[in-house]
Amino acid sequence: MADYFFGEVAGNPEYTIYVDRDAAMKAGVHQLNMQGISGNREVGANSIVVNGGYEDDEDFGDVIIYTGAGGNDPRTKKQIADQSFDQFANAGLVVSEEHGLPVRVIRGSEGDPAHSPARGFRYDGLYRVDSHWYETGKSGFRVCRYRLLRLTDAEAAPYSIDRTSNGTLGSGSAATGGATGARSGVDPGRKSNGPPAGTLNPGHSAGVTVRVIRDTAVSNWVKNLYHYACQVCDYVLDLPVGKYAEGAHIRALGTPHDGPDTVDNMLCLCPTHHLLLDKGAIFISDTFDVHDHHGNYVSVLTRKPQHLIDLAHIQYHRAASGL
Numbered sequence: 001m002a003d004y005f006f007g008e009v010a011g012n013p014e015y016t017i018y019v020d021r022d023a024a025m026k027a028g029v030h031q032l033n034m035q036g037i038s039g040n041r042e043v044g045a046n047s048i049v050v051n052g053g054y055e056d057d058e059d060f061g062d063v064i065i066y067t068g069a070g071g072n073d074p075r076t077k078k079q080i081a082d083q084s085f086d087q088f089a090n091a092g093l094v095v096s097e098e099h100g101l102p103v104r105v106i107r108g109s110e111g112d113p114a115h116s117p118a119r120g121f122r123y124d125g126l127y128r129v130d131s132h133w134y135e136t137g138k139s140g141f142r143v144c145r146y147r148l149l150r151l152t153d154a155e156a157a158p159y160s161i162d163r164t165s166n167g168t169l170g171s172g173s174a175a176t177g178g179a180t181g182a183r184s185g186v187d188p189g190r191k192s193n194g195p196p197a198g199t200l201n202p203g204h205s206a207g208v209t210v211r212v213i214r215d216t217a218v219s220n221w222v223k224n225l226y227h228y229a230c231q232v233c234d235y236v237l238d239l240p241v242g243k244y245a246e247g248a249h250i251r252a253l254g255t256p257h258d259g260p261d262t263v264d265n266m267l268c269l270c271p272t273h274h275l276l277l278d279k280g281a282i283f284i285s286d287t288f289d290v291h292d293h294h295g296n297y298v299s300v301l302t303r304k305p306q307h308l309i310d311l312a313h314i315q316y317h318r319a320a321s322g323l
Contacts, residue, residue, distance in 0.1 A: 004043045006101050007159030008126065018121045029123045030106050037069050039092030044101045051108030053077060056137040060110040060258065064105065064127065065256050068144030079139040085132070090144045097129035102159045103148060122279065126151045131252060133320035168312055179216035195221050218261055219247025222307065223268045230270035231302045232282070232290050237270060248274040251313040257320070264310040280321030284314045293323060
C-alpha cells in the first residue's frame with residue numbers, strides 16, 4: 001500500500017522539472033504513473049496532475065478548477081459517462097477538503113500554456129481544496145468539480161521542508177480559511193431602511209492566493225433583519241461578547257460559481273447550518289422547505305417580507321450539490 005505523504009517532498013522544491021511522469025513518481029511528488037489523483041477516501045488526496053487530460057479542467061494559476069476521475073475517453077479527452085464522488089480518488093479530494101490537507105500540484109506540458117511547463121512535468125507547490133460540487137460538463141455528462149487555491153507562504157509553512165535544520169517537516173497545520181461571522185454591534189449596513197445594494201461581481205484582491213472581497217454590509221443587514229437567528233433552526237448563539245451568526249451565500253462567490261454578494265443570495269445561519277449548506281448536506285426547495293441530502297424534511301426556511309431570495313440561486317445550489 002502506498003505511503004501517502006502530505007506536504008513538500010525533500011529534494012523537490014517548487015518548480016522542480018521532471019522529464020516525464022515516471023521521474024515525478026520516482027521522486028515521490030506524485031505516486032501514480034497514470035491516474036491524475038493520488039489518494040483515497042481513507043487518507044485523503046496528497047497530489048494531483050494537471051495536464052489537459054479532461055476537457056472541463058480550468059487553470060487560472062493560483063486557482064484551479066479541477067475535474068474528478070472517471071468516465072473519460074483518454075484518446076479524445078472527452079467525457080463519455082457520469083462521475084461520482086463515491087469513486088475512491090474523487091472521495092480522497094473531498095477528504096482533503098474536509099481536513100484541510102495540502103495537495104501537491106504537478107503541471108504537465110499539455111495543460112494550459114499560460115501556466116504549464118514547455119516540456120515534461122513541474123511541481124508547482126501546495127494547494128488546498130476549497131470546495132467541491134457536481135456540474136454538467138462540456139460533453140453533457142455529470143462531472144465532479146473541485147476548486148483548489150494555492151497556499152500562501154504562511155499557510156504552506158507547516159508542510160514545507162525546513163532547509164535550515166535537518167530537513168524534517170515543520171509542525172502545525174495548514175490554515176483552511178472559513179466564514180467570518182460578525183457579532184452584534186455597529187452595523188454599516190443599516191444606513192437606510194432598505195437593504196444595501198451589495199456587489200453583483202465581487203472583486204478579487206491581488207496576492208499569492210486569490211480571495212473574494214466580501215461586502216460585510218450585506219451580511220450585516222441580513223443578520224440584523226433576523227436578529228441573528230438562524231433561518232433554518234431559529235437558534236440564536238448568545239456569546240459573552242454579543243450575538244453571533246454567519247452570512248451564508250447560497251450560490252458561492254468566486255470562480256466558477258460567481259455568485260453575487262447581494263441580499264437575494266444571502267442567508268443568516270448558525271455555523272452548523274452554514275457548514276451543512278456549503279457542503280450540500282442540506283438544500284432548499286422552490287417552496288423554501290429545507291431538506292437534508294437524503295430528502296428528509298428539516299424545517300421551513302424562515303423569511304422576512306423585506307428579504308427577497310432569488311430562486312435561481314437556490315436552484316443553482318441544488319444542481320451544484322447533485323440534488
